[in-house]
Amino acid sequence: MHCSVRYSDFDPVMKIHCVPLLLIAAFSLSTATAMADSRDEARSQVDFGINVAQRGLWREAIYRWEKAVELDPKYAAAYNDLAIAYEHEGQLEKARKAYDKALELDPNNTQIRQNYDLFKEINDRVAQQKDKR
Amino acid sequence: MTAWLSRRTNARLALAGLTIVCAAAAGCGASIYEVPVETPIPAKLDVSPFQRVLVAGFVAGGADDIDTNQETVRLLRSQLRSKSDLRVIDADVMQLNEVAQEQNKAAVNDTSTGDGLSVKTSDSNGVTALPQKIKDEKDLEPYDRLFANTAYWKRIGEEYQNPLIVTGSVLFTPRSSSGLVTRETEVYDGLGRRRVIPQRIYMERKGFMLKPKFVFIDGRTGATIYSETRREEVLYNAQQETPALSSYFELMDRIVPDFLGALSTQKIKGTRVLIK
Numbered sequence: 219m220h221c222s223v224r225y226s227d228f229d230p231v232m233k234i235h236c237v238p239l240l241l242i243a244a245f246s247l248s249t250a251t252a253m254a255d256s257r258d259e260a261r262s263q264v265d266f267g268i269n270v271a272q273r274g275l276w277r278e279a280i281y282r283w284e285k286a287v288e289l290d291p292k293y294a295a296a297y298n299d300l301a302i303a304y305e306h307e308g309q310l311e312k313a314r315k316a317y318d319k320a321l322e323l324d325p326n327n328t329q330i331r332q333n334y335d336l337f338k339e340i341n342d343r344v345a346q347q348k349d350k351r
Numbered sequence: 352m353t354a355w356l357s358r359r360t361n362a363r364l365a366l367a368g369l370t371i372v373c374a375a376a377a378g379c380g381a382s383i384y385e386v387p388v389e390t391p392i393p394a395k396l397d398v399s400p401f402q403r404v405l406v407a408g409f410v411a412g413g414a415d416d417i418d419t420n421q422e423t424v425r426l427l428r429s430q431l432r433s434k435s436d437l438r439v440i441d442a443d444v445m446q447l448n449e450v451a452q453e454q455n456k457a458a459v460n461d462t463s464t465g466d467g468l469s470v471k472t473s474d475s476n477g478v479t480a481l482p483q484k485i486k487d488e489k490d491l492e493p494y495d496r497l498f499a500n501t502a503y504w505k506r507i508g509e510e511y512q513n514p515l516i517v518t519g520s521v522l523f524t525p526r527s528s529s530g531l532v533t534r535e536t537e538v539y540d541g542l543g544r545r546r547v548i549p550q551r552i553y554m555e556r557k558g559f560m561l562k563p564k565f566v567f568i569d570g571r572t573g574a575t576i577y578s579e580t581r582r583e584e585v586l587y588n589a590q591q592e593t594p595a596l597s598s599y600f601e602l603m604d605r606i607v608p609d610f611l612g613a614l615s616t617q618k619i620k621g622t623r624v625l626i627k
Binding site: 261264265268271272294295298299302305306307308310327329330332333336337340343344347 | 383384386388389390391392393395612616619621623624625626627
């Protein structure tokens with residue numbers, strides 16, 4: 219037994235309702251695919267950044283992680299790594315903002331919290347010095 | 352019976368296998384990387400107008416076991432040579448206790464010599480006497496006038512072509528204390544397992560206190576641009592004989608990074624965790 223339904227078989231009212239729904243579905247699908255793509259791309263940027271940071275190339279790592287957060291602005295780990303790189307480069311204000319963002323996205327991550335606490339100790343000391351001046 | 356044993360062995364093997372798989376999964380899933388970081392801390396002082404630094408000398412007091420003035424100058428000069436961009440001037444160490452006494456005498460004899468070295472005060476003689484021997488912080492206090500004598504420091508600055516001048520005071524005194532101290536003690540239970548437990552014990556201890564005050568003076572004007580005081584102490588078991596000089600260096604080790612931090616960018620070493 220062969221069964222097939224053709225678009226022309228639907229009644230015209232149904233057709234009118236179907237077209238926008240199909241368009242929305244297609245758009246959602248393409249958006250989801252694009253998002254998945256940029257998440258994958260962000261992930262590979264983070265991986266590359268970690269690789270170069272371990273070799274001491276922190277500026278290159280910053281470039282990669284900045285790209286990663288641009289591609290996936292909800293990627294807490296990328297913000298954490300970026301904060302560490304800023305810290306290493308002495309850009310403490312940028313580091314603070316990146317840590318804040320990482321914790322905002324993943325407040326229960328103990329690794330990020332630990333990194334932030336260590337950073338805060340140094341940052342507070344520098345702030346005290348500035349106040350003394 | 353054999354079947355029962357075989358079932359039990361199989362169960363054990365399965366459990367062991369599961370444990371290995373879990374451990375491997377945890378190992379593979381671990382996407383964290385510990386990395387060393389060095390955070391640069393900017394200098395507290397803007398030393399860009401100076402190319403050279405003169406560690407002049409220190410008003411020293413406290414224990415007679417070591418020449419605190421000489422040792423402090425030597426240590427700071429060597430640290431500045433290796434850890435700052437400033438050129439360190441090699442000069443004789445100034446005996447500032449004597450300089451302060453002389454200035455004070457001059458002020459007592461004649462407060463109008465016009466050389467700017469005399470210091471007038473409001474007591475009955477017009478000038479407060481400086482204690483000959485500095486034993487504690489109170490004795491050291493009146494010597495602070497020396498650092499406010501801009502005319503004197505300007506003259507020193509001119510002599511060495513206007514460098515940044517580092518001076519101040521150092522008090523190094525013996526300390527002793529007794530009381531309850533928390534110590535970690537190793538204990539072994541019946542099964543031979545080692546545990547470390549905190550224990551409060553009464554102890555008599557002795558050691559040293561080091562209180563340096565670093566004064567940074569602009570050699571062009573003689574004015575103080577920054578000063579910083581630190582206080583550190585170390586106490587040992589009363590039976591332990593620790594030479595004064597080694598205690599002095601132990602305490603200075605804690606203080607020197609802060610001193611250097613005033614003049615040059617310092618790097619704080621640490622570790623952070625990168626996450627995938």
